[in-house]
Amino acid sequence: MAKSISFEVLEEFFDLVCVGVPLMRAADWSGVSADTASRLWRERGVMGLQIALGARGGLLGSAPPRHPGDERTVRRRRPLTSEDRAVIAALLHRRVSLREIGRILGRDVSVISREVARNRGPDGSYHGPVAHRAAHERRRRPKAFKLHDPTLCHSIETWMDDGWSPGLIAAMLRNQQPHTKMARVSHETIYRALYVQTRGSLRKDLAAQLLTKRKARKPRGTEDGRGKSLYREAFTISDRPAEVADRAVPGHWEGDLILGTANGSAVGTLVERSTRFVILLHLPGRHDAESVAEAMIREMGKLPEHLRQSLTWDRGSELANYRDVEAALEMPVYFCDPHSPWQRGTNENTNRLLRFWLEKGTDLSVHTADDLTRIAATLNKRPRPTLDLRTPAQALAELLADPAAA
Incomplete structure (x- = not known):
């Protein structure tokens, strides 16, 4: 059972998977059964990584560790390192508060709060290797441009033809696809595709649906x-x-x-x-x-x-x-x-x-x-x-x- 597995063994298992070792081989090396390994990854892996396993059950590539370096030169905006995330996972396992974790790492509590919320698994757990790999995937550039997807573009075009605003479309996509980031876009992405970048597969005449031709509303009624x-x-x-x-x-x-x-x-x-x-x-x-x-x-x-x-x-x-x-x-x-x-x-x-x-x-x-x-x-x-x-x-x-x- 997962409850009998120590925190150290769990971290080792997730570390192996997140550097590209196939799931079953990582389970064998860390001493976890195959059934338990599959269930752990399903329950505790960050959603974006769960669907990224390769044909052999391993994540393609690896997330390089990030070292803190000289604090005097990176103090303004230092990304969390793999070591930082390992500390966060260990302290959360010991039920240390987010504010105290921030104090130990020298980071604001809001940084820790966002990190944990962003990289939790479906069951609410947080593991350092999984969090670090998920953060690495989000930083990876260049990213695939979502508005080349014909299905997504068709939905946006249909809604805009009915007078929907890009803000409402983005909200509806988030509601329909809460766990699939490639199936939703922000309102800013839609606006840029229409006006700024002129790229993607949206209809070229779609920008006309945003033109309300409305000037400032004139006040009506008097006090005469x-x-x-x-x-x-x-x-x-x-x-x-x-x-x-x-x-x-x-x-x-x-x-x-x-x-x-x-x-x-x-x-x-x-x-x-x-x-x-x-x-x-x-x-x-x-x-x-x-x-x-x-x-x-x-x-x-x-x-x-x-x-x-x-x-x-x-x-x-x-x-x-x-x-x-x-x-x-x-x-x-x-x-x-x-x-x-x-x-x-x-x-x-x-x-x-x-x-x-x-x-x-x-x-x-x-x-x-x-x-x-x-x-x-x-x-x-x-x-x-x-x-x-x-x-x-x-x-x-x-x-x-x-x-x-x-």
Whole structure:
């Protein structure tokens, strides 16, 4: 059993494997059984090394030892040596704290913490030879460029065609392939492939999907007499209950208009704060107060009552008929302070995402009701980091399936 094997024997076994000795031969030389050797490597080897064994069961090449040298010349950024990692492994085996290990080695505790976290095996163990070989493999140059992989490139292209940002794509790849580094890339790698290095197998026209053509958002609403008279008796955002701010209770919505060319066309946007679920209002002819209220009552009336708790809007005149909305939907409407779009942060962020399809400076009246339904469905199927990479559609479906949870 692995429990009866001494720490020294384990270190010898891992040292042999990490300098290139085949797994079974390393087991024989260190006095470990074949079955135990296979299980030890599977449970304690760093993932990147587990899949790198050669045909004979040994790692190709070796990781040369690094010697500390003159401390006066390397003090600024001295890499951990094989001796350092052997000390870390021995002290961890004796249950010495990371802070004390750092003090013994003369390194900050954060260096030790990152080293241990980076080079642990699947079972949480740390062995000096394995850690040193894994660190050597990460430093090895040149590295294979990941965006030559057609499967990976196809996934990125498909997601970007649906309006996903490189940041979201990188997060999704990390979630799908937590243990396979070659199957995921950072958002910076995607940006550089599109703009800086112009290499890899991504489509040459893919950079156009990043162009939102959006300038700085102009503040809307004023503090003139008209604005004050429209909302003199309305609820303000300071009147909202605390449950709205902490997103603990679903059914609280934020809304606004996305405007087209010369403000001559518009699309209404509604987003639920806890699930980020989006509803788009089709306003084909006008976007005055009567049209907006009518479209809102029609679309939000399809929701169950427990998902119609409140609506927060800015002070634009398009919601002057807010009393009709409150009466028809039995839902209070709250208004932001003047010039304070950040008070509807969820809606502002959603509008930014929607500009992928509803581009600034274009005629939005060309989009039919079916077009808007399709756009909303696409965005609602997009994973969100704020939802632990669940989609808004999934989050809303859970609430609809269990009204008591709301």
